[in-house]
Amino acid sequence: MTDQASGVTILDPDWPGRPLPMLPGDLSRMVPQGLGLGVPLIVTPYGTGPSAGFYALDQPSGDPFHGAPTQEPCGGLLYFDDGVDLGHLRGALAVIGVHTGRRDFAVFAGRSEDAVAERYLDQVRIVSKAGLSHFFDVDEDAKTLPDQPIGLGDYVETFIAAQKAKWNDPEYAYSRSLGGTLGGDGDWAKESLAFGFFVENTPWGVYRLWSRPWLVTK
Numbered sequence: 549m550t551d552q553a554s555g556v557t558i559l560d561p562d563w564p565g566r567p568l569p570m571l572p573g574d575l576s577r578m579v580p581q582g583l584g585l586g587v588p589l590i591v592t593p594y595g596t597g598p599s600a601g602f603y604a605l606d607q608p609s610g611d612p613f614h615g616a617p618t619q620e621p622c623g624g625l626l627y628f629d630d631g632v633d634l635g636h637l638r639g640a641l642a643v644i645g646v647h648t649g650r651r652d653f654a655v656f657a658g659r660s661e662d663a664v665a666e667r668y669l670d671q672v673r674i675v676s677k678a679g680l681s682h683f684f685d686v687d688e689d690a691k692t693l694p695d696q697p698i699g700l701g702d703y704v705e706t707f708i709a710a711q712k713a714k715w716n717d718p719e720y721a722y723s724r725s726l727g728g729t730l731g732g733d734g735d736w737a738k739e740s741l742a743f744g745f746f747v748e749n750t751p752w753g754v755y756r757l758w759s760r761p762w763l764v765t766k
Contacts, residue, residue, distance in 0.1 A: 551655075554706040555697040558657050558672075564689040572684045573656040575673055578756075579683050579748050581606040581617040620645060620750040629762075630712050630741040634705055641701065645750045648701025652677045653753065654693055655703070663729040668744070668758040670711060674700060676753030683752065704757060708743060711759040715741050722764065729761040737763045 549558045561573035570577060582605040609615045617623045622645035628637065641648055656673045660666045681687040696703065715725050726739035739761040748754040 551706070551710075553710050554703055556655055556703050556706075557694070557696065558655050561656060561658070563654075563656075564686055568684060568686070570684065572654070572673070572675060572680055572686070575656060575658040575671060575756075578608070579679075579752075579754050580608060581623060581747075581749055582619055583751050584682065617750050623747040623750040625747070626745045628743055628745075630708070630716065630743065632708075632743075634708075637704070638701055641704070641745070644747055646700065646747065646755065647753065648704070649699045650676065650753070651695040651697075651699055653696060653700055653703075654680060654690070655696075663761060664731060668760050669715065669726075669729070671756060671758035672707060673748075674703070674755040674757060679749060679752035679754045683749075683754070700755075704745070707757055711743070712741065715759065723761075726761045730763050732763055735766075737765045740764050 549560070550556070551558055559573060561575075562571060563573055583603040584605045585603040603619060606618055607614075622643065624644050626637075626640055626644065628640075638648060653674050653676050656675075658671050660668050660670070663669055675683075677690040677693060680690040680693075698706075715723050717724050722738040722740055726741065727734055729739050731737075732739045740763075742760050742762045744756075744758050744760055746756040748756055
C-alpha cells in the first residue's frame with residue numbers, strides 16, 4: 549500500500565508473506581537496543597531478556613539510567629504536541645541519533661482498538677533495510693524493497709500532518725474525534741492530539757512513531 553500524502557510504501561503486517569519467528573509488522577513487540585552480534589534474539593512484548601558480553605543486546609528497563617543504550621551515546625524517547633515546530637523536532641531527532649535523510653527504510657502501520665488502554669491512536673514502525681535483515685532474518689526480501697521517495701524526516705512530518713488532519717477539528721480548539729479517548733468528560737477535561745517518537749534500536753535504525761491523546765484540564 550502507498551501512503552497517498554507521502555508516496556511512502558506501507559508494507560502489509562504479514563510481510564514478507566511467509567512464517568517467521570517474529571514478523572516485522574508485529575507492532576505488539578519491541579526490538580531491543582544493542583548491536584546483537586552473535587547473540588540469539590528473543591523478543592518479548594517489552595523487549596528482550598538480558599545478554600552478556602560486548603555488543604550484545606540490552607535488557608529493557610523503565611529506569612532512565614539503565615534504559616539508556618550501552619553501545620551508543622544517543623537514543624531514547626520524545627513526547628511532543630501537535631503544534632511542535634518542525635525545525636525543532638528535526639533537531640531533536642538528530643540529537644537522539646535519528647538519520648532523518650535516509651530513504652532505505654520500510655514502514656509498518658497499526659491502529660489502536662482501545663486508545664484508553666493502549667495509549668496511542670495510530671502508529672508506525674520505521675525500520676531500515678539493515679534492521680530488517682538483522683532482526684528478522686529477511687535479508688533477501690529486504691534487498692528487493694525500493695528506497696522510499698522521501699527521507700525519513702520528511703515522512704515523520706507527513707505522518708504528523710496526516711494525523712492532525714484526521715483527528716483535529718478546524719473549527720474547535722479541542723478534538724471532537726478524540727472525545728473520551730482518555731476518559732475526558734468534555735468539560736473539565738478534554739482530549740487533544742500529541743505524539744511520541746521512540747528509538748527502538750539506534751545502530752540498526754528501528755523507530756516507532758505514534759499519535760496519542762492527552763488531557764487538557766481547566
